[in-house]
Amino acid sequence: MVNLPFDIEKLLDTKVADKLYNDAVSATAKEASKIGVDVLKTARLLFVPLQLTAAFQDRIEKMISRIGNKIPEDRRIEAPAELVGPAFEKMKYIQDDNLLWEMFEELITRSIDKEGIESVHPSFVYIISQLSRDEALILFKLTERDFKIIDTLELNVKDNRFENLKIEESQIPKDELFVPSKIDFYNSHLESLNLIQWPVEKQEPIIGENKAQIGVRRFSKIHLTEFGRLFVSACIPTSGFANL
DSSP: OOOOSSOGGGTSOHHHHHHHHHHHTOHHHHHHOSSOGGGHHHHHTTOOSOOOOHHHHHHHHHHHHHHHHHSOGGGBOOOOHHHHHHHHHHHTTSOTTSHHHHHHHHHHHHHTBTTTGGGOOTHHHHHHHTOOHHHHHHHHHHHHOOEEEEEEEEEETTTTEEEEEEEEEEOOOGGGOSOGGGHHHHHHHHHHTTSEEOOEEEEEEEEOTTSSEEEEEEEEEEEEOHHHHHHHHHHSOTTOOTTO
16 A cells, blocks of 8 residues: 555545555556645545546646645544535536635635634535625625615605615725626625625605605615625635635
């Protein structure tokens, strides 16, 4: 049996581990695989039974090296199979310069760190997979500050309703979004995932020349929910996204 660096036996189940050990001593397998022996120990902390394409293996090898550099060996623990298995499956369809890849990588990193595992939950994999790049950016920006919004609505006296929403001031970073026109959809989607809230904190009537109310001015704030804060703490690198 080849003596491997890193405790790779913590990564895979026995059958998959045996296969990797056998592959490690096989010159043919070494030549065919892009996962080097020197990263197998870290790899075993992450892998679950999973068919990997050659291209994906190359990207995973680079990720494993980064994770191995982040987590000291004495802090490494066995990764939850119910988390890393679905995460790798989702990552196969994402480029590694995508913000969502960075979120998956951060989540996986925490999953093998005994000091980070408490913030991890298997449901986070499926939440990440539902996000767009713009939504990931919005969540990251909300870790820096809440978004204050001031808007107005006109009073339709005949129908007794407010309409014609107009934004007077907004701290939403629309100029950094790929598709800023979808901001309303993004906010609704993130609210439906219980990641953000957008409450109106104060409103005041707008009075016309005849001293009658003609509208309302609202002061609101978009902020992370308690669940949202836990999610971003586990899935967004504390140093921020590298690919912004």
